[in-house]
Amino acid sequence: MKETQGAASGLVRLTFLVQNLYADVGRDCDLTAAQAQMLCSLADRSIGMAELSGMLCLERSSLTGLVDRAQQRGLVVRENDPHDRRAVKVTLTPEGSKALHRFNDELTERLDKLLADLPATERDRFAKTLNRVIAEAPAVSGH
């Protein structure tokens, strides 16, 4: 019981730690946290606004602004969907893709450093549990 409490509180603290790290790396790459998160979602394919807002847990109206600003910075473009004239597909520009890779590289480097002191066995177990928790997570949250 007490361990579970410890886990809850530890989880929160780790979350803020990683969150700060995330923001920090974003700074180095001239990306806000929201932008970085969006670029990650666009890594391998174009995505419509509706689907993207679902992925990021954002209202569509929020996403509009986010994409606007990212587009102004040349990270992203809006493309027309030939099958649906209402729809818009958001796509990474080459520059956006480059920024994403820089971000990802630095982020994983810093995260690896965070876990570097762990013995290999413990780290592997940790990763396994991590993935299990994510996989079993009840959808996203209650919207």
Place this chain on the structure above:
Amino acid sequence: MKETQGAASGLVRLTFLVQNLYADVGRDCDLTAAQAQMLCSLADRSIGMAELSGMLCLERSSLTGLVDRAQQRGLVVRENDPHDRRAVKVTLTPEGSKALHRFNDELTERLDKLLADLPATERDRFAKTLNRVIAEAPAVSGH
């Protein structure tokens, strides 16, 4: 190697999951994430603006506004420090304290639920690793 990568990516995903949960619970308690975090720091004692901004990794000017809004909502008060007339001590009001407890209770409940499916042994190990990573974390971040 691959496991470490998995750990890094898993860590980020879990972080966002918990972050959303955190914001969600905040909503239920009529607290923003920043407010909730601040209330947690004030749980057991009054804290000056400078120290508080250090804890929350915020510029002082940012904190001024945060405290302003929290004060307007009656969660917090500014008190004079008798030993230093420049200084201000931020303190929870009874109402702020009540909000904090509601928040904490609901948060740990939801987090426990997140880990509920884990076998006890795995959960304990997870908690242990969690705390170890936090303890060894290199200060906060590079400011």
Place this chain on the structure above:
DNA sequence: CAAATTACTTCGTGCCACGAACAATCTCAA
């Protein structure tokens, strides 16, 4: 006591997120 330091606030800027209201387009069923 004068200069440097510290504690906090103010102001201006920009990003982020929400919800309500709206236009354009698409779908489906009568």
Place this chain on the structure above:
DNA sequence: TTGAGATTGTTCGTGGCACGAAGTAATTTG
């Protein structure tokens, strides 16, 4: 086919959050 209803995305107004530069008041230090 056509008209009601759903879906896609945007605009607008509001509010919160965070930063940095500049400023005020009080304290410390040489």
